[in-house]
Structures are given as structure tokens and as C-alpha cells.
Amino acid sequence: MSSPSARPAGVRITGTGMAVPPRIVSNDDLAKIVDTSDEWIRPRTGIVTRHISDESTRTSDLAAEAVRQALGNAGLNPTDLDLLVCATMTPDMICPATACRIVDKIGAVPCGAMDLNLACTGMVAGLTIAANFINGGAFKNVAVIGADRLSTIVNWEDRKTCVLFGDAAGAMIVSASDNPNQQCLFQKLNSDGGMGEALYVPRCEDDIPEGGKETFNGKFDTLQMNGREVYKFAVNALKECVSEALEQTGLTHEDIKMVIPHQSNIRMLQTAWKKLGFPDDKIYINIDRFGNTSAATIGLCMHELTEQGRFEVGDHVIFVAQGGGLTWGASLWRL
Ligand SMILES: CC(C)(COP(=O)(O)OP(=O)(O)OC[C@H]1O[C@@H](n2cnc3c(N)ncnc32)[C@H](O)[C@@H]1OP(=O)(O)O)[C@@H](O)C(=O)NCCC(=O)NCCS
Structure with a gap:
């Protein structure tokens, strides 16, 4: 973890990562559980397959995998993080925040943590928060994760919604930069x-x-x-x-x-x-x-x-x- 410092010259995305559960579900697979078809789903939505998690996988598990990868790509250790933001509408629990559980899972305690519930806009909001905390000089490295398991909140008997969603986590590390052009x-x-x-x-x-x-x-x-x-x-x-x-x-x-x-x-x-x-x-x-x-x-x-x-x-x-x-x-x- 870094200590508060002067405002940096710039801010940049230093690493990315992603995680999806291994199970791939096709449109034909869905046609076996609801009255739908590949012919209906593909031309109207563009979706061919999606990844769906099993019950034992939690949102924080996918998020932890994605952020570990992003940290590795950024060349940073978990303890280099000042703040971890998790955008999700499918938190593990209402309390504690999923971000706290991710911080613990990746070994980044006592990094700051917060969840954002802005549905699909969450990652954009998280990047905004990261950029402003870094530009203000408060933090040097912020992890922003978008992680959701919408499979847990769709009605699997409702063909109008259940065919649209998949489970995944994506992560970016946002860091202070010495290059003023990066912003x-x-x-x-x-x-x-x-x-x-x-x-x-x-x-x-x-x-x-x-x-x-x-x-x-x-x-x-x-x-x-x-x-x-x-x-x-x-x-x-x-x-x-x-x-x-x-x-x-x-x-x-x-x-x-x-x-x-x-x-x-x-x-x-x-x-x-x-x-x-x-x-x-x-x-x-x-x-x-x-x-x-x-x-x-x-x-x-x-x-x-x-x-x-x-x-x-x-x-x-x-x-x-x-x-x-x-x-x-x-x-x-x-x-
Ligand atoms: C979901 C979406 C593909 C549906 O397309 P649509 O043309 O609006 O379809 P409708 O909901 O009006 O339904 C048209 C017909 O298709 C049927 N239908 C809906 N889903 C179906 C499915 N998966 N398979 C087969 N038929 C389906 C409906 O029952 C309806 O039949 P009816 O006319 O006999 O009642 C489209 O509205 C969409 O993508 N909206 C945006 C969704 C979105 O972005 N959500 C997340 C925001 S982040």
C-alpha cells in the first residue's frame, strides 16, 4: 500500500484481467429449458453462448481471479493496492461488501474497499472513481472490478430475460503515471x-x-x-x-x-x-x-x-x- 502523495502527472490503466466460469451454455441448451431457439436469440441479440457459474462459485471468486490476473499484468502485488472497487448487482451478501471479501481473498488487507451497485454502468463509474482518487493524489493504485452472476437473479422460466445474460468478472488496475499525457x-x-x-x-x-x-x-x-x-x-x-x-x-x-x-x-x-x-x-x-x-x-x-x-x-x-x-x-x- 502506498502513502498519500502529491498529485501525479497522469493516470493510466496498468493491467487488465478477466474470469468466466467454465460452463458454456448455448442457445440450443436454453431451448431445452424454455420455449426459445437459436433462430430467435441469435439474430435479435447477437448472443450465441454465455458462461454460467455453478452454485458454489461466488461473485467474489470470479472477481478475485480477474483482479489477481490484472495485478500480475500490471506487475503489482496485492499489497500495492490502495483501494478496490467492485461494481456488482449480485453481491455475495448484502454485508459485508463483496469488495471486502475480494480484498481478503487476494491478500490485500487492509486495502480500502467499496461496492458500487449501478448495474451495467458500474465499471464506467468505478473507472471514474479510480481516476479521481488518483488525480487528487490520495491513492496510487486502484483496482476496479466489474463482477456479476446474473444467472442467480434471472427467472429461468422467463424466456424474455434468461437468454440474455452470462456470468463473468473483468478487472482493471488504474495507477498514477509520470506521463502527463496519460489521462x-x-x-x-x-x-x-x-x-x-x-x-x-x-x-x-x-x-x-x-x-x-x-x-x-x-x-x-x-x-x-x-x-x-x-x-x-x-x-x-x-x-x-x-x-x-x-x-x-x-x-x-x-x-x-x-x-x-x-x-x-x-x-x-x-x-x-x-x-x-x-x-x-x-x-x-x-x-x-x-x-x-x-x-x-x-x-x-x-x-x-x-x-x-x-x-x-x-x-x-x-x-x-x-x-x-x-x-x-x-x-x-x-x-
Ligand atoms: C430482449 C429483446 C431482444 C426482445 O426483443 P423484442 O423484439 O423487443 O421482443 P419482445 O419482448 O417484444 O417479444 C416479441 C415476441 O418474442 C417473444 N420472445 C421473447 N423472448 C423470446 C425468446 N427468448 N425466445 C422466443 N421468443 C421470445 C415474446 O414472447 C413475444 O412474443 P408474442 O409477440 O407472441 O408475445 C430486446 O427488447 C432487447 O434486447 N432489449 C434490450 C434489453 C437490454 O439491453 N437489457 C439489458 C440492459 S443493460
């Missing part, structure tokens, strides 16, 4: 609780909104979703976030190496990119292999791209996400 140049977080009923997990009758009685899937503590509402919202949210990031930084499409969006539906991403005028090769897509992994998605994408050697120092990357809350946001980094 988080733009950050924006938004929420609108008034739209929360488009995607929510009710615990009891009172949690179901007036307009939601008809679409309630019959099971409390499982995800309820108005797919069409979320789809419309997500296309606009993505488009507006990316446009704002470009406007505020004065950068253009040509300046951006890659946009790393939350992956919830390939058609929705394609519609948003068409509206934005971005070429296809600047948008990373891996929903076909993982489905929607909620807070984990952006970390998975960043890790895969980093492993493929796709980035150089000085590249601009935009992270953009939207999800339950409803929440949406983006951050633009010069790597």
Missing part, C-alpha cells in the same frame, strides 16, 4: 430513477410499479425487464454519451482508437454506431461469446483487446455503458 480526459455519469421500472429486481409486491403488474414474470428477487423500453433508451444513451465525450474533448472519430461499449444487444449497438457514424472496426463486440455480463462486460472487452496487443501509449479509448437505475455514462481515456 482520463472526460467522464460523465447519469441516472434517472423515474425510469427504474424498465429494469428492476422487486423483493415484494410493493416494489412492483403500477404499470409493471402485467409484465411481472411472477417471481420476486428476479430481473423484470421491459425490453423495448430499455432498447430505445440504450440506443439514445450510447449515442449521446459518445457524442458528448467527443464534443467536450474536441476529439473526432479519427482520433479514437476504439469504443468499448457495454454489450447488451448487437442490433442496438449497430443502430447506435450507425447514428454516430463510427466505422465498424472501431467498436469492440464480444456479446456473441459472453452475452450480457452486466458490470463485467467492459472489463472483459478491455482485457481481450489488451491481450490482442491492440493498444499503444497515446491511444484514445471511450468506455460507454447503460443499465439498471436507469443509469448511463462514459469515460474517455488517453492510454
